[in-house]
Amino acid sequence: MNKNLRTRGIIIAIVTIGCLVILFGPWNKPKGYAKGASDFFSPAKLKQNLGENIRLGLDLKGGTHLVMQVQADEAITAMTNNNVQKGKDDLKKDGIQYSDIKAAAPGLIVVENANPADHDKIREKFFTFMPEDGWDYSTSDNSVTFRLTNRYANQIRKDATEQAKTIIEQRINQFGVAEPTVQLRGREEDHQILLQMPGVDNPERVKELLKTDARLEIRAANGQRFATVEEANVSLAGDANKEVLPYKEKQADGTLDTGFYIVDKLPVIDGGDLREARGVPNQQGFGFYVAFSLKPGGSEKFGAWTESNIGNYLAVVLNNEIRSVAVVRNKITDSGQIEGNFTQQQAEDLGLVLRSGALPAKVTYIEERTVGPSLGADSIRQGIVASIVGLGIVVLFMLFYYKLSGVNAFVALVLNLVILLAGMALFGATLTLPGIAGVILLIGMAVDSNVLIFERIREELHAGKIVSSAVDTGFNKALVTIIDTHVTTIVSSAFLYIFGTGPVRGFAVTLTIGLLANLFTAVYVSRTMFFWVLSRGGRKSETLSI
């Protein structure tokens, strides 16, 4: 028995010390932080470590929680239109006749009035740039129809969401938010992105930044400016390769210079060719402009084009709006700028948005929660007060009702809390407000195991058993019940975890860790303490304070 007791004592000591080390150790320090001895021993440092090890939810720490809906169907529309354009170009190159190619609906391309003899050629042409297993091909009379398959449509939506997530991640990181979380949320077909930003108290600028779409293009332009759309259209004379775009440029004196230009439909280079974009202060006058540089492939394209177009005009187009028009004076290989008299913030944000690339589809904000740090502090304080009061009531009652055995329950409860917190730190579980409530409730459920055991021991004592055997039988009988109740709850938490979202999942994790901790403390630790008390009294112990 004594040897047994020593082994038990050692195991308990290892678990307790292990948990304390996990909780108070300097484990979540920034990279390159040199750990010193004081990190393990100075009380102030230990308290700081504890704060770093327990991850607090946004509702306690303060910050912004945003859920974005990706309009994934837009990606399908854009892709369809893109393919229509490519189809027109390719068929024209090969001299295949048709009256029109239309995107009849998102994911539905119709080539009208083509010679049936050409149908196979059309099919072949389209499938050079469209995946063959993604589109159903059919013909009727003179027209050829390509219909997007559902599977491929879902794939496109999924890809658009993933891509939007990556871009949002890039923008957030470059914006300099500390420890943001960006993840897909809900089911796959929901196309939602969850963004959590601890410490961000006023998310308006970030929100604007994330949903901004910046499509930068440089296109060949006709140098003539028109005052109205109508005049420009007359001059355009229905040229299918060119279009009229509005021109807006803010002058240094603050006035807006407007007009219309005729530009090529196809850009020389676009946002995909950008390597860098950054806000730079204007040398003369006020404000900022955005300077950009190009990737190797883009600079070759741009260099070749400018070389052969010296004396012609080019237009910098942002979101289908011409920002500036300039004459090509010599070969430009790798850089350019967007004029516009921006404020510093605008120029920085535009540069950032350009660097991260264009969103594949629009995003909207469908859920937004902002918690100021002061409210989080209130909640933590209230949660702690409620926990202490709850724990106090339980402990006082146990001491009153079960006398010295109540001490046993007290130790088990406190150790339970320590293991629970250490488990949460270990698994990186987040402590939220409902989580605190869950912890308070776990106190109630943990004490249940002790009550079960104590009541059993009392029953056995009533039945006239000697103390040591009453303790043994009491524990053994209660153990069956305790395991049954715990496993049932763990099984249901497992389902909560699998099928639940967000807070429900966090709740399931907290509950499961707590129940496992409770199995250990109420059964193993508490029994060891009884053993210890009994071993001190030897075989003679006839009474038990219970």
Place this chain on the structure above:
Amino acid sequence: MIEIFKNANYDFLGKKKIFIGLSWLLILAGLVSVFYRALDGKDHTSPFNLGVDFAGGTLATVKFKSAPNPSVLRQALEKQGIEGPKIIIQPVTDEIGQAPKNEILVRLPNLVQVERQQGQSETAAKALSDADIGKQKILAALATFNDASTQGKVDINTIGSDNLKSELIGKANLDPQSAEEAARAIIDYREITRSGLIADLSEVKNINGVPPQIGESLDKEFFAGFAAVKSAEAVSPQVGADLRNSAIVVTLVSCIAMLVFVAFRFKSWGFGIGAVIAVVHDVLVTLGIFSIMQWEINLTVVAALLTLVGYSMNDTIVIFDRVREMMKTKRREGLEKLANDALNQTLSRTIITSGLTFLTVCAMLVFGGEVLRSFSWCLFIGILIGTYSSMYIASPFMLWWENWRSKKRAEKVIGPSRATNSTSGSSDSLTTSSAGVTPEMLAAAGVSTSPRKLRRKGK
């Protein structure tokens, strides 16, 4: 030894009809409230008081410099074009031992006007609009409380740290680094020291980390506004519906999982069904009371409902475990007698545990603050109902199922003709006290069942 019950011997199951009737009454009351509120045709009453998590809309905590006047705030919000009856304004109770909070909870309905385009589904149209208009309206309404002299100045109470930095650079001529430090110092002071609201601009000048030279431009360009939004939640209706559906699915799935698991553990469907009916009963009664009282149902309440499901299940299993244990030693006694004995023997434990948990919940209700209020109410009701149901609902239904099964078994073993006789002899299956101990249950309880097995082989 202090004991609450000495050799308790109450006839719990004898009065089961009364209690099952009482439960039906509670559930009916809830149903009446749900249907009455759903069908009365009034716009502002709904079966459940759904929080923004489920119904969509905006919920904000607003802090004021002095005790706020709800009706003035309501008027200001109505001026922003929000329908008066749909605005819910609720003062936040003060914490014991803390300074008065002067806070108000403002709840606005969904302000997003859904414009459906041709051929677009309603969900798709809803998804197109942002959810946060309510917060902008509240901020606009609060701005009207500041007097005219503050026009064009920067409100130091509503600004975020990032914007404050830019304003300090622009209006107080600080270099970026000291502007960032000053902004952080001011925000920390506002949030931590002053709990969200700076009463007077002069306080700012004395904050450590704020350069003294900006005092003049502070007076000229900044002011400390009358109110600030401490937290705001905006949820679009689409998200609300998603969250609600997933909450319902999760609860159902975890109930089925528990049914199967308990049935497996006790080797009898009766125990599983009894336990799960008790749990479903708890959820129904609690939801009914939430409908009657019109307490708010939000995501934390769902967490509370799940907690009480686990709690009630825990209670029931403790009792069932005792029944199973007694089946080993007292096979001859009827299952009903065993169940009643089990209830009596676990009575002390039930009362102590429930009592203690109940007291902890009371602590949460008193000290837990506004955000936990609904959660605490849910558990307050849930623990009372859960304890009651594991005594008066779970066991009767378990007995009813086992009796029904043993009758069916009797039909198989003895033959249909005699079984009909025995059924007519005791038509009320709920009150029969015939032994419902099955060989499987005995096997689970560790009792040898060889004679029965022989008989089964023989059939």
